[in-house]
Amino acid sequence: MSEFVKLTDQAELPAEGEAKEFPCGAKVICVANVNRVISAMDNVCLHRGGPLGQGAIEGDKLVCPWHGWQWDPKTGEAVHSPNLKLKVYPLKMENGEVLIEL
Numbered sequence: 001m002s003e004f005v006k007l008t009d010q011a012e013l014p015a016e017g018e019a020k021e022f023p024c025g026a027k028v029i030c031v032a033n034v035n036r037v038i039s040a041m042d043n044v045c046l047h048r049g050g051p052l053g054q055g056a057i058e059g060d061k062l063v064c065p066w067h068g069w070q071w072d073p074k075t076g077e078a079v080h081s082p083n084l085k086l087k088v089y090p091l092k093m094e095n096g097e098v099l100i101e102l
Ligand code: FES
Pocket: 045, 046, 047, 048, 049, 050, 064, 065, 066, 067, 068, 069
């Protein structure tokens, strides 16, 4: 059974309309804030490995900084092809900390 581990502090979360990268163990997690909803997915773009947490939010999508593929941070799906799917992770907030279930 997987368990929740600390990802960061709530104070470090991206502002509304922004994304950010967080290292977590061997992985890097992309956290996005879309309309004040925080979600977490893999940081590595399935096109050529671009760092999604360095991308921009446009509308409710995250745009890869390298070649502009768009991703839905809530589902992990690529806008142009829902078969391309990044892993998304449950988050929970506890005592000012952000916990992630990897
Ligand atoms: S690496 Fe993300 S769009 Fe190319």
